[in-house]
Amino acid sequence: MRWSIINLDKFFKPESVAIIGVSSNEHKLGHVIFRNLMNNYKAKIYPINPNEGRIVGYKCYPSVLAVEDPIELAIIAIPSEAVIPAVNECVKKKIPNLIIISSGFSEIGNKKREEELRKIVEKNNINLVGVNCLGNYDAHTRFDSMFIPTTRLKRPRPGYISFISQSGALGAAVLDLLASKNYGLSKFISYGNATSLDESDYLDYLITDNNTKVICLYIEGVRDGKKFMQVAKKASLKKPVIILKGGVTEKGAQAALSHTGAMAGSSQVYSAVFKQCGLIEVSSLEEMFNIARILENVVKPKGNRIQIITNGGGYGILGTDSISKNNLRFAEMYPRTKNELAKKFPPLVSISNPIDLIGDADDERFRLAIEKCLNDPNIDIILTLLLPQTPLITENIVGTITKLNDMKKKPIIVVCTGGLFAQKIRSELDSKGVVCFDFITDAVSSIKRMCEYYKLG
Amino acid sequence: MRWSIINLDKFFKPESVAIIGVSSNEHKLGHVIFRNLMNNYKAKIYPINPNEGRIVGYKCYPSVLAVEDPIELAIIAIPSEAVIPAVNECVKKKIPNLIIISSGFSEIGNKKREEELRKIVEKNNINLVGVNCLGNYDAHTRFDSMFIPTTRLKRPRPGYISFISQSGALGAAVLDLLASKNYGLSKFISYGNATSLDESDYLDYLITDNNTKVICLYIEGVRDGKKFMQVAKKASLKKPVIILKGGVTEKGAQAALSHTGAMAGSSQVYSAVFKQCGLIEVSSLEEMFNIARILENVVKPKGNRIQIITNGGGYGILGTDSISKNNLRFAEMYPRTKNELAKKFPPLVSISNPIDLIGDADDERFRLAIEKCLNDPNIDIILTLLLPQTPLITENIVGTITKLNDMKKKPIIVVCTGGLFAQKIRSELDSKGVVCFDFITDAVSSIKRMCEYYKLG
Numbered sequence: 001m002r003w004s005i006i007n008l009d010k011f012f013k014p015e016s017v018a019i020i021g022v023s024s025n026e027h028k029l030g031h032v033i034f035r036n037l038m039n040n041y042k043a044k045i046y047p048i049n050p051n052e053g054r055i056v057g058y059k060c061y062p063s064v065l066a067v068e069d070p071i072e073l074a075i076i077a078i079p080s081e082a083v084i085p086a087v088n089e090c091v092k093k094k095i096p097n098l099i100i101i102s103s104g105f106s107e108i109g110n111k112k113r114e115e116e117l118r119k120i121v122e123k124n125n126i127n128l129v130g131v132n133c134l135g136n137y138d139a140h141t142r143f144d145s146m147f148i149p150t151t152r153l154k155r156p157r158p159g160y161i162s163f164i165s166q167s168g169a170l171g172a173a174v175l176d177l178l179a180s181k182n183y184g185l186s187k188f189i190s191y192g193n194a195t196s197l198d199e200s201d202y203l204d205y206l207i208t209d210n211n212t213k214v215i216c217l218y219i220e221g222v223r224d225g226k227k228f229m230q231v232a233k234k235a236s237l238k239k240p241v242i243i244l245k246g247g248v249t250e251k252g253a254q255a256a257l258s259h260t261g262a263m264a265g266s267s268q269v270y271s272a273v274f275k276q277c278g279l280i281e282v283s284s285l286e287e288m289f290n291i292a293r294i295l296e297n298v299v300k301p302k303g304n305r306i307q308i309i310t311n312g313g314g315y316g317i318l319g320t321d322s323i324s325k326n327n328l329r330f331a332e333m334y335p336r337t338k339n340e341l342a343k344k345f346p347p348l349v350s351i352s353n354p355i356d357l358i359g360d361a362d363d364e365r366f367r368l369a370i371e372k373c374l375n376d377p378n379i380d381i382i383l384t385l386l387l388p389q390t391p392l393i394t395e396n397i398v399g400t401i402t403k404l405n406d407m408k409k410k411p412i413i414v415v416c417t418g419g420l421f422a423q424k425i426r427s428e429l430d431s432k433g434v435v436c437f438d439f440i441t442d443a444v445s446s447i448k449r450m451c452e453y454y455k456l457g
Numbered sequence: 458m459r460w461s462i463i464n465l466d467k468f469f470k471p472e473s474v475a476i477i478g479v480s481s482n483e484h485k486l487g488h489v490i491f492r493n494l495m496n497n498y499k500a501k502i503y504p505i506n507p508n509e510g511r512i513v514g515y516k517c518y519p520s521v522l523a524v525e526d527p528i529e530l531a532i533i534a535i536p537s538e539a540v541i542p543a544v545n546e547c548v549k550k551k552i553p554n555l556i557i558i559s560s561g562f563s564e565i566g567n568k569k570r571e572e573e574l575r576k577i578v579e580k581n582n583i584n585l586v587g588v589n590c591l592g593n594y595d596a597h598t599r600f601d602s603m604f605i606p607t608t609r610l611k612r613p614r615p616g617y618i619s620f621i622s623q624s625g626a627l628g629a630a631v632l633d634l635l636a637s638k639n640y641g642l643s644k645f646i647s648y649g650n651a652t653s654l655d656e657s658d659y660l661d662y663l664i665t666d667n668n669t670k671v672i673c674l675y676i677e678g679v680r681d682g683k684k685f686m687q688v689a690k691k692a693s694l695k696k697p698v699i700i701l702k703g704g705v706t707e708k709g710a711q712a713a714l715s716h717t718g719a720m721a722g723s724s725q726v727y728s729a730v731f732k733q734c735g736l737i738e739v740s741s742l743e744e745m746f747n748i749a750r751i752l753e754n755v756v757k758p759k760g761n762r763i764q765i766i767t768n769g770g771g772y773g774i775l776g777t778d779s780i781s782k783n784n785l786r787f788a789e790m791y792p793r794t795k796n797e798l799a800k801k802f803p804p805l806v807s808i809s810n811p812i813d814l815i816g817d818a819d820d821e822r823f824r825l826a827i828e829k830c831l832n833d834p835n836i837d838i839i840l841t842l843l844l845p846q847t848p849l850i851t852e853n854i855v856g857t858i859t860k861l862n863d864m865k866k867k868p869i870i871v872v873c874t875g876g877l878f879a880q881k882i883r884s885e886l887d888s889k890g891v892v893c894f895d896f897i898t899d900a901v902s903s904i905k906r907m908c909e910y911y912k913l914g
Contacts, residue, residue: 027848108805153846154876167771169816172846173874180876220774246774249781255774255811283782284775284898285874314624317677317703317712318741324706325740348565354712359626389610389629391484417630417742419611419637441741 006127006197008205010097012138012187014073015043018064018095020086021078022047022055029101029147030077031055033135036150040142044069064093073097075135075145080104083131084117091124099145100130106193107132118195126196133192134168137175139185140211146190148172157431159184160213161292164202166191166220167246174285182427183293186211198223200231207235214292215239218285220246220256222270229277236278240295240453242288243279245270280453290437290446295453297433298411303380304456305331306447308354309369310385311361311393315440316354319385319415322444328451331379337372344368354385362392367400374409380456381447385440386416388425398425402432411435411450415443463584463654465662467554469595469644471530472500475521475552477543478535479504479512486558486604487534488512490592493607497599501526521550530554532592532602537561540588541574548581556602557587563650564589575652583653590649591625594632596642597668603647605629614888616641617670618749621659623648623677624703631742639884640750643668655680657688664692671749672696675742677703677713679727686734693735697752697910699745700736702727737910747894747903752910754890755868760837761913762788763904765811766826767842768818768850772897773811776842776872779901785908788836794829801825811842819849824857831866837913838904842897843873845882855882859889868892868907872900 017037021030034047034055047055050062061067064074064086074095076086080102090098098121105114114131121128129136135145139158146153156178165171168190178185187209189202199219206212215235222228235241247256248267274281282288306323307330310316323330330353341351345365350356355373357365366384373379386397405412414429414436416422429436437443451457474494478487491504491512504512507519518524521531521543531552533543537559547555555578562571571588578585586593592602596615603610613635622628625647635642644666646659656676663669672692679685692698704713705724731738739745763780764787767773780787787810798808802822807813812830814822823841830836843854862869871886871893873879886893894900908914 148846148848152848152878165771167769167774169769169844169847170771170775173769173772173844173879176846176875176879180880218771220771244775246771247778249778251781251787252774252778255770255777255809283778284896286896286898312624312626312630313712314622314627314675314677314703315630317624317709318627318701320712321704321706321709321740324708330708352712387626387630389605389633390626391489391605391609418633421609422630422633423637439741439743441743 005204006201008127008202010072011099011127011129011136012143013141014097014143016046016069016071016073017043018046018048018067018071018074020048020064020074020076022049022052022060024052024055032147032149033075033077033145036144036146040144046071064089064095067093071095073099075099075101077101077147080110080113084113084120087117087120091120091126095126097127098129099133099135100128100195101133101135101145101147103132105131105195114193114195121196128196129189130192131195134171134190136190137188146172154179156183156185158186160186160211160296161216161289162187162206162209162212162214163216164189164191164199164206165218166194166199167218168192170218170285174289178289182431183289184296194223200224200228203235203241204231207238213239214295215241216288216292217241217243218246219243229273232277232279241279242282242292243274244282244285244288280449286442290442291449293430293435294411294413294446294450297435298413298450299408300454301380301411301456304451305329305378305380306383307331307333307373307379307381308383308385309357309366309373310354310387311357311359311366311390312385312387313356313358315385315387316356319383319440319444320354322440326444326448328444328448334376334378337376341369341372359390360392361390363394363397363400366397367404370401370404370412374404374407380410382410382412383443383447384412384414386414386425387418388416388422389418395425398428398432401429401434405434413437413443413447415440462661463658465584465659467529468556468584468586468593469600470598471554471600473503473526473528473530474500475503475505475524475528475531477505477521477531477533479506479509479517481509481512489604489606490532490534490602493601493603497601503528521546521552524550528552530556532556532558534558534604537567537570541570541577544574544577548577548583552583554584555586556590556592557585557652558590558592558602558604560589562588562652571650571652578653585653586646587649588652591628591647593647594645603629611636613640613642615643617643617668617753618673618746619644619663619666619669619671620673621646621648621656621663622675623651623656624675625649627675627742631746635746639888640746641753651680657681657685660692660698661688664695670696671752672698673745673749674698674700675703676700686730689734689736698736699739699749700731701739701742701745737906743899747899748906750892751868751870751903751907754892755870755907756865757911758837758868758913761908762786762835762837763840764788764790764830764836764838765840765842766814766823766830767811767844768814768816768823768847769842769844770813770815772842772844773813776840776897776901777811779897783901783905785901785905791833791835794833798826798829816847817849818847820851820854820857823854824861827858827861827869831861831864837867839867839869840900840904841869841871843871843882844875845873845879846875852882855885855889858886858891862891870894870900870904872897
């Protein structure tokens with residue numbers, strides 16, 4: 001069995017791409033992929049279909065062999081029985097990288113066909129993503145092999161979290177969600193049946209990828225445990241790796257078996273292995289991306305002493321309860337900080353932990369409080385609970401907090417609860433690298449996981 | 458100490474309202490309240506201000522005593538030092554119901570002034586909501602005494618959940634959130650310092666309110682423990698009462714003391730009391746409204762055997778894990794149901810638990826699966842995990858699921874994850890009484906709480 005770090009760059013920034021199976025029917029997968037690529041990605045793109053002359057104005061080739069120039073990557077989206085002949089043509093054309101979207105292999109019991117395919121690509125040293133996958137996406141280069149139109153699956157903005165997902169539909173839902181929330185993404189890989197390349201290869205590749213600060217991984221099973229452990233250990237020494245294992249319960253494992261044919265194995269064994277490898281295990285997708293966003297964006301804090309700043313007394317109390325329940329520590333401001341704030345604030349403002357800026361707080365009151373807390377060495381993390389319904393909070397709060405966050409002195413985590421105006425503030429803050437949450441409980445439990453990761457006890 | 462059920466109808470559908478302290482400055486609280494009422498509520502409305510002749514075209518009265526007709530309710534939004542003289546005028550005018558928005562009483566140490574006020578209203582048999590509160594709101598009548606403009610705090614649509622909140626800012630954030638999610642609300646009461654009427658009075662009133670199916674309660678402290686327990690026991694026999702206690706930890710209790718002056722007390726004592734009274738205790742606002750929505754909308758299930766229906770294999774696995782972790786039960790379809798579905802579905806569809814309708818599922822495939830599960834006596838609850846990114850799902854899925862849900866045979870709970878299209882589906886389903894969640898974990902833990910409430914083990 002081969003195992004060396006495989007350079008997957010050409011899956012994210014190929015200079016020439018063939019799409020095998022581009023129909024003129026705009027609802028067909030190949031057509032959607034072709035359209036997405038044509039609209040958003042700059043490269044030589046060759047649609048392949050023996051039955052079409054032109055596709056939306058572009059020359060269509062009967063086979064990759066009819067293309068004169070070299071091709072770096074082929075995307076195959078044709079019925080499974082036609083895949084192997086097409087791959088044989090790719091071999092002849094010396095195309096080194098393949099993405100096979102097509103399903104109809106081992107996941108429906110067609111193990112022979114998949115095994116034959118594996119042998120062909122490995123013998124010819126071809127890198128294969130798939131089969132039975134959604135495709136992949138790079139938010140920086142905008143390379144996109146996903147067969148879902150952008151009207152249905154909005155693509156996220158560029159960021160530094162990469163996501164490897166065994167499941168395609170789940171990956172699609174997550175990407176769509178990230179885009180709507182304005183969270184950033186670097187690379188997305190859906191790998192389906194892992195016919196040749198598997199989760200360990202993708203993980204290994206991302207270790208040295210400069211656009212990846214945090215790696216997220218959804219798996220249902222691991223193909224080669226020893227290889228995975230070695231790669232995972234190496235990876236987690238370089239960057240945070242967050243893992244969600246589908247099928248951690250007995251019933252869930254049964255469901256996984258009929259999904260991607262993965263042997264889910266015992267959850268306790270997996271959890272122990274993940275821990276030993278330094279991976280951050282989570283139990284839901286929301287938890288995964290909450291922690292990922294924090295690790296992507298905030299500076300490492302010096303300790304775990306949290307100061308709450310809020311304009312809602314009740315929210316301050318719930319935040320305090322949440323910090324206590326998570327066994328995190330409360331900051332105790334220097335008396336000098338208290339005195340400085342007391343000079344600037346009206347007497348009703350409560351300068352303690354929480355700092356309660358009360359209902360008539362304006363943006364400037366938040367600015368002052370955060371600034372003074374950034375300068376207080378007794379405070380490690382600033383948790384800002386912002387209720388934007390009160391009348392004196394304006395849109396300028398986004399610029400105010402962003403400027404303070406850009407100083408990169410301490411983590412500033414924001415919770416902003418509410419409707420449209422709150423959503424707008426969250427979305428703008430997130431797009432500017434200020435990590436923002438809808439709810440207190442998610443923010444505090446994510447801060448806890450960050451502190452665990454950095455071993456701040 | 459008086460204690461009888463107090464009729465608070467006039468706080469939600471008064472026929473005549475005076476607003477004491479309406480300035481011509483549109484940013485002032487009194488003006489905002491006046492505008493909201495004028496725009497949305499049909500009644501005789503009298504703005505009161507000795508210094509203004511007309512307010513946005515309406516005659517302004519120097520005092521309630523200058524109004525000839527009787528007044529059922531007065532809303533007072535003036536500086537605290539002017540409150541008692543104004544209340545004395547209300548006494549003279551025989552106004553039986555008061556909402557005092559003004560702050561500046563016991564919460565800043567001004568206990569004498571608040572005690573004097575309490576004596577005046579109780580001596581004259583006046584019902585008082587407040588002081589130091591946000592106001593109240595009825596989504597059915599559209600009566601609205603909240604001082605936040607609708608541009609900042611959208612009002613929720615009519616529904617059957619009522620929310621009593623000690624904290625105003627927290628209440629505002631929750632209402633704004635409910636509105637943006639298209640969740641329904643019945644009555645909202647923010648009661649601040651509880652100068653005269655307290656949490657028990659409001660709870661007592663809602664027991665017999667026909668527009669209230671579920672009662673939600675955010676409290677920081679209980680003023681009269683014995684009274685509260687009696688009312689809570691009575692209430693929970695009639696309808697579900699969900700309670701969130703701020704200040705359940707030692708640090709949180711300290712924060713509560715400086716917020717509303719409430720003695721938060723020991724959390725263990727509170728939890729034990731809540732349980733004894735049949736209340737559903739939650740630890741966050743999101744949890745509160747997730748459970749409330751379920752209890753508001755779904756029919757009581759016969760048992761706790763859950764069937765998953767999904768179009769995403771990975772999502773089916775995570776759903777299965779979540780059910781297992783929450784110690785809920787899996788339904789096992791009758792063989793007849795399986796056979797009927799097998800006849801209608803393509804062979805790749807997995808007819809088990811989960812039912813995996815796979816990536817090319819259309820609305821009709823969902824309809825058929827849900828319909829057959831509704832008719833299978835081995836299934837109690839249907840958990841539909843819908844990933845709307847796959848191309849054959851259309852907006853018609855909303856009508857399809859609503860129609861099945863309207864039969865009120867079994868609870869149908871939907872999870873729909875993603876961006877704009879998913880949000881649209883969720884919002885429309887929720888507005889039609891189909892309970893819909895963003896994430897699996899929230900849905901399953903809420904189902905668990907419902908099963909506990911109905912004692913389905």
